[in-house]
Amino acid sequence: xxxxxxxxxxxxxxxxxxxxxxxxxxxxxxxxxxxxxxxxxxxxxxxxxxxxxxxxxxxxxxxxxxxxxxxxxxxxxxxxxxxxxxxxxxxxxxxxxxxxxxxxxxxxxxxxxxxxxxxxxxxxxxxxxxxxxxxxxxxxxxxxxxxxxxxxxxxxxxxxxxxxxxxxxxxxxxxxxxxxxxxxxxxxxxxxxxxxxxxxxxxxxxxxxxxxxxxxxxxxxxxxxxxxxxxxxxxxxxxxxxxxxxxxxxxxxxxxxxxxxx
Amino acid sequence: xxxxxxxxxxxxxxxxxxxxxxxxxxxxxxxxxxxxxxxxxxxxxxxxxxxxxxxxxxxxxxxxxxxxxxxxxxxxxxxxxxxxxxxxxxxxxxxxxxxxxxxxxxxxxxxxxxxxxxxxxxxxxxxxxxxxxxxxxxxxxxxxxxxxxxxxxxxxxxxxxxxxxxxxxxxxxxxxxxxxxxxxxxxxxxxxxxxxxxxxxxxxxxxxxxxxxxxxxxxxxxxxxxxxxxxxxxxxxxxxxxxxxxxxxxxx
Numbered sequence: 001x002x003x004x005x006x007x008x009x010x011x012x013x014x015x016x017x018x019x020x021x022x023x024x025x026x027x028x029x030x031x032x033x034x035x036x037x038x039x040x041x042x043x044x045x046x047x048x049x050x051x052x053x054x055x056x057x058x059x060x061x062x063x064x065x066x067x068x069x070x071x072x073x074x075x076x077x078x079x080x081x082x083x084x085x086x087x088x089x090x091x092x093x094x095x096x097x098x099x100x101x102x103x104x105x106x107x108x109x110x111x112x113x114x115x116x117x118x119x120x121x122x123x124x125x126x127x128x129x130x131x132x133x134x135x136x137x138x139x140x141x142x143x144x145x146x147x148x149x150x151x152x153x154x155x156x157x158x159x160x161x162x163x164x165x166x167x168x169x170x171x172x173x174x175x176x177x178x179x180x181x182x183x184x185x186x187x188x189x190x191x192x193x194x195x196x197x198x199x200x201x202x203x204x205x206x207x208x209x210x211x212x213x214x215x216x217x218x219x220x221x222x223x224x225x226x227x228x229x230x231x232x233x234x235x236x237x238x239x240x241x242x243x244x245x246x247x248x249x250x251x252x253x254x255x256x257x258x259x260x261x262x
Numbered sequence: 263x264x265x266x267x268x269x270x271x272x273x274x275x276x277x278x279x280x281x282x283x284x285x286x287x288x289x290x291x292x293x294x295x296x297x298x299x300x301x302x303x304x305x306x307x308x309x310x311x312x313x314x315x316x317x318x319x320x321x322x323x324x325x326x327x328x329x330x331x332x333x334x335x336x337x338x339x340x341x342x343x344x345x346x347x348x349x350x351x352x353x354x355x356x357x358x359x360x361x362x363x364x365x366x367x368x369x370x371x372x373x374x375x376x377x378x379x380x381x382x383x384x385x386x387x388x389x390x391x392x393x394x395x396x397x398x399x400x401x402x403x404x405x406x407x408x409x410x411x412x413x414x415x416x417x418x419x420x421x422x423x424x425x426x427x428x429x430x431x432x433x434x435x436x437x438x439x440x441x442x443x444x445x446x447x448x449x450x451x452x453x454x455x456x457x458x459x460x461x462x463x464x465x466x467x468x469x470x471x472x473x474x475x476x477x478x479x480x481x482x483x484x485x486x487x488x489x490x491x492x493x494x495x496x497x498x499x500x501x502x503x504x505x506x507x508x509x510x511x512x513x514x
Contacts, residue, residue: 014379021376025367099358100380101339172285256342260275 001248007103015106019113037118038125041073048191063133064223067126071219072190074122079156079211080181082115086160087167087174094262104255108160116153123218130222137225144227148217155214155240158247165254168261188212207231210239264352264431264462266314266337271346273307273329273336306332308487309346319464321474321495323502324484330467333484334358334434337465352462355381355430370405370412370420371396377424391427398453399423400446419446426453433461437468471499 008015027034045066053065086108090097093107123145130136167173187205189197194206206212213235220228278301306329314320322330335341336348338356364373374395378388396405399419409417435454458464458477468474474481474495481498483491491498500510 011379011382013384014376017376017379021365021368021372025365028367096380098335098340099356259340 004103004105008106008109011102011106014102015110015113018110019117022110022114023117034118034121038122041070041077041122042125044073045069052191067130067133068193068219068223069191070122070129071126071222072215074119074126075152075215075218076185076188076190076211077122078115078119078152079159079214081118082112082156083159083163083177083181084174085111085115086163087177089160089164090168090258090262097259097262104258105157105161105251108164109157111160111164112153112157115156126222141221141225141227144221145218148221148228151217151236151240152214154244155236158240158243161247161251162243165250165258168258184209184211188215190215207235210235213239264316265349266312266351266432266463266465267347267349268310268312269347269349271307271310271312271336271343271348272305273332273341274344275304275306277302277304305487307336307343310489311346312482312489312492314463314465316462318480319458319466319478321478321481321498322465322467322484323469323471323474323481323499324490327486328484329487330484331358331436334436334465334467338434350432352431353382354432354434355428355461356434356436357425358434358436364409364417364421366410367408369408370399370401373409373420374405374424377421378427381425381428383428395423395427398427398449422450422453426457428457430457430461432463433457433465435464435466435468471503475499 023034027036030036032039048069049062049066053062089107089111090104093110096102097104097107127142136142163173163177185191188209188211189206194203194212197203197206213232216232217228217236220226220232310333322333324330332341334356335358336343337350338354338358339350365376368376371392374392375388378391383391399405399422401416401420404412404416405420409420412420455477464478466474466478478495480492481495482489483498483502491501503510
């Protein structure tokens with residue numbers, strides 16, 4: 001395992017340059033450039049704020065709802081794009097896989113890192129919005145975002161590995177993931193608060209939802225100014241152990257013969 | 263200490279009749295009792311044993327589909343063998359389909375960096391090599407343009423220039439000895455000879471029998487995945503030419 005991570009580190013210039021190239025290609029002919037990666041969550045935030053604020057969070061007002069939405073969408077988009085683009089990562093890297101024996105995990109890593117960069121940009125906007133609208137409750141708590149983001153990144157990378165491998169063998173995986181995430185978007189407290197679910201006796205949808213745990217790891221420090229609860233950490237870490245374990249196991253079994261499936 | 267050791271190596275590709283079938287087809291076939299997706303086994307390499315030592319230049323010749331390029335990919339570590347053992351000591355640099363792996367929207371300069379990092383360069387080492395690579399390719403200001411606008415020959419020039427800017431221990435070459443237009447061909451041949459002089463161990467696949475005879479110490483004749491003959495390049499080349507039904511040229 002350690003030798004594998006060292007092998008990934010050894011070809012760091014290669015995958016780092018791929019990530020840079022992905023970013024440059026995406027915005028090569030565009031005027032706004034990286035600004036577009038913000039437009040989706042900001043647009044969704046504005047729409048939902050205008051339309052749903054009274055329905056979803058009547059007692060808190062737009063000043064709390066807008067950052068709540070933005071933080072939720074940013075994190076959610078990171079997870080979703082890591083998985084959906086991860087489905088294609090081995091096909092996109094096929095030319096390299098056929099020429100150069102590298103650890104296979106670098107192709108999903110490329111996807112997850114691209115998503116991370118967009119997430120960080122959106123997070124900066126969220127922090128600015130919170131600071132402008134009602135200031136931070138407890139500035140020290142913001143630092144806990146760093147380890148939380150590490151957990152979130154590990155989760156996204158593991159999902160990308162699993163999605164990429166599954167999609168090579170069953171190309172329906174991408175479509176299944178798209179449908180699955182659409183459903184999860186409405187079942188997970190992104191547009192609405194978990195309180196809304198609990199008040200209707202559907203609290204279990206949020207409490208046993210691993211995605212909700214990761215969302216709260218980011219939202220709690222930023223919006224509420226307090227550390228995420230132990231239950232949230234336990235849920236997130238437990239999910240991470242399961243997903244990362246599955247990713248490592250599947251990668252170990254499939255990566256040598258993956259080239260035959262492309 | 264560069265060395266390659268192959269011990270009774272075999273590689274079998276298990277191909278499916280249809281690359282991918284949809285879920286609906288799968289269900290229908292199961293229900294109608296037909297075999298779902300017939301597996302076709304292709305034995306690409308059969309029981310190959312080979313010992314290549316430091317300082318040796320080995321040539322591989324054979325008909326199309328004999329398994330030469332497959333063997334090179336096994337040596338490079340891209341295909342895992344189905345059975346048998348392979349031991350490779352030393353850093354491997356390979357010149358396979360050299361036009362693969364270009365990022366179309368990136369400029370020539372950027373591609374030099376990407377391909378360089380792929381070959382294991384670090385930012386420090388590649389900086390020193392960028393200018394010599396650019397000069398060797400003779401592409402001039404075309405390097406500022408995205409690679410998607412290059413002609414096939416220009417891509418080959420660039421790919422060759424980047425791929426040969428390395429100091430390999432073990433060099434694996436797959437039919438890239440003949441590239442580019444006539445002027446470039448002369449330069450490329452000279453560069454290949456320089457590279458080969460620097461490398462500790464070389465395995466070359468080529469259809470150009472004369473260059474194999476000139477460059478290599480030993481040659482292997484692959485036939486339908488099996489090593490049919492191994493010996494001096496002249497012997498093996500003559501045997502191959504005779505098997506194809508062509509007359510062997512008298513030695514000068």
